[in-house]
Amino acid sequence: MAKVLQITFDCADPLGLGEFWCEVLGYVRESPPEAETWEEQLRLWKVPESEWNSRNAIIDPEGASPRIYFQRVPEGKSAKNRLHLDIRQAPGLTGEERMAAFEQRAAELVAMGAERVQRLDDNPATGDLGIIVMRDPEGNEFCLD
Numbered sequence: 001m002a003k004v005l006q007i008t009f010d011c012a013d014p015l016g017l018g019e020f021w022c023e024v025l026g027y028v029r030e031s032p033p034e035a036e037t038w039e040e041q042l043r044l045w046k047v048p049e050s051e052w053n054s055r056n057a058i059i060d061p062e063g064a065s066p067r068i069y070f071q072r073v074p075e076g077k078s079a080k081n082r083l084h085l086d087i088r089q090a091p092g093l094t095g096e097e098r099m100a101a102f103e104q105r106a107a108e109l110v111a112m113g114a115e116r117v118q119r120l121d122d123n124p125a126t127g128d129l130g131i132i133v134m135r136d137p138e139g140n141e142f143c144l145d
Contacts, residue, residue, distance in 0.1 A: 007066050007067075008070075009068065012076065014053055014072050015053045021058060023112060024109065030059045039052070056069075077138060077139045077140065081140060081141045084140070086143045087143065087145060099130050102132045116132065
């Protein structure tokens with residue numbers, strides 16, 4: 001049987017971080033199972049309002065990519081990620097055209113609360129293509145690749 005992959009983020013603000021990643025990935029917030037809105041659904045389930053931002057899920061509207069789940073945790077991020085997302089921002093582009101696409105997207109993401117960490121240009125000695133390393137609004141590393 002095939003397995004279904006879900007990516008989970010521990011975070012302080014599941015709704016806010018979910019909105020950020022919706023914009024980055026072109027995802028949408030997962031629809032509630034029974035009601036028209038999540039507020040109505042949470043009221044039906046009798047979830048206290050203080051818990052309405054304790055979890056959130058976003059999905060690829062085309063169903064091709066994994067669901068991403070955000071869960072509130074009490075502790076903040078304390079170390080470098082051992083796992084990170086690579087956002088394939090410029091498939092098929094090379095050289096300066098590729099890096100220009102990354103620069104444009106990095107500027108847009110910084111305006112949304114991301115942090116630019118480092119630009120690594122093409123390295124002909126290793127065959128590595130250039131990337132821009134970023135952090136989301138809660139400090140999780142990802143790359144424009």
